Amino acid sequence: GxxxxxxxxxxxxxxxxxxxxxxxxxxFQATTxxxxxxxxxxxxxxxxxxxxxxxxxxxxxxxxxxxxxxHASLTLSxxxxxxxxxEDSSFYICSASGWTSNNEQFFGPGTxxxxx
Amino acid sequence: RKEVEQDPGPFNVPExxxxxxxxxxxxxxxxxxxxxxxxxxxxxxLLMSVYSSGNEDGRFTAQLxxxxxxxxxxxxxxxxxxxATYLCAVKxxxxxxxxxxxxxxxxxxxxxxx
Numbered sequence: 001g002x003x004x005x006x007x008x009x010x011x012x013x014x015x016x017x018x019x020x021x022x023x024x025x026x027x028f029q030a031t032t033x034x035x036x037x038x039x040x041x042x043x044x045x046x047x048x049x050x051x052x053x054x055x056x057x058x059x060x061x062x063x064x065x066x067x068x069x070x071h072a073s074l075t076l077s078x079x080x081x082x083x084x085x086x087e088d089s090s091f092y093i094c095s096a097s098g099w100t101s102n103n104e105q106f107f108g109p110g111t112x113x114x115x116x
Numbered sequence: 117r118k119e120v121e122q123d124p125g126p127f128n129v130p131e132x133x134x135x136x137x138x139x140x141x142x143x144x145x146x147x148x149x150x151x152x153x154x155x156x157x158x159x160x161x162l163l164m165s166v167y168s169s170g171n172e173d174g175r176f177t178a179q180l181x182x183x184x185x186x187x188x189x190x191x192x193x194x195x196x197x198x199x200a201t202y203l204c205a206v207k208x209x210x211x212x213x214x215x216x217x218x219x220x221x222x223x224x225x226x227x228x229x230x
Contacts (some may be wrong), residue, residue, distance in 0.1 A: 033219070040221065043221060045220075097216065105216075
């Protein structure tokens with residue numbers, strides 16, 4: 001299957017700082033990328049869907065000004081958690097899909113964010 | 117009602133046991149169905165897609181019942197390495213605003229013990 005990378009894999013930051021997470025599709029063009037959040041022992045919750053070159057579509061209850069998503073190229077999407085607070089601590093996972101991947105979603109390895 | 121509901125578990129079974137997970141979905145227009153496996157602190161990995169005719173991959177069998185809106189996963193001859201969280205996922209209808217979106221169930225923890 002296709003490969004999706006995420007960076008960083010783990011980040012610890014102080015409350016009030018902003019954190020940027022990168023999601024890259026390494027061997028296919030990702031026309032769509034999805035960002036999920038997963039709290040301990042809970043399921044993956046979709047935060048937003050981003051299509052290359054256009055604004056992301058956010059799920060209900062997800063603040064677009066707090067979780068900034070940029071999908072400027074067919075291989076890169078970024079999620080910026082602005083002014084992070086301890087309640088933002090979670091496992092953030094991206095997935096990518098595109099015509100070359102038969103629209104199957106391939107998941108990145110996830111980023112574990114801890115806000116102190 | 118949640119869009120996708122799954123057996124809460126956890127399931128603790130001995131090696132060699134057969135275990136079944138069920139998952140129901142609320143949107144009758146859903147197009148595609150999947151089972152994922154997620155190991156602790158890792159991303160979910162696709163285990164198998166679920167087709168209307170049912171499909172089998174080795175010890176794993178997946179079934180879809182569109183009339184009752186549920187999918188199931190059967191694991192035969194459980195191995196220690198099958199211990200993981202199993203998530204069902206449903207993909208939205210083609211062309212709708214939910215197209216391409218995967219909605220996951222809450223996951224069922226399976227522990228296979230010696």
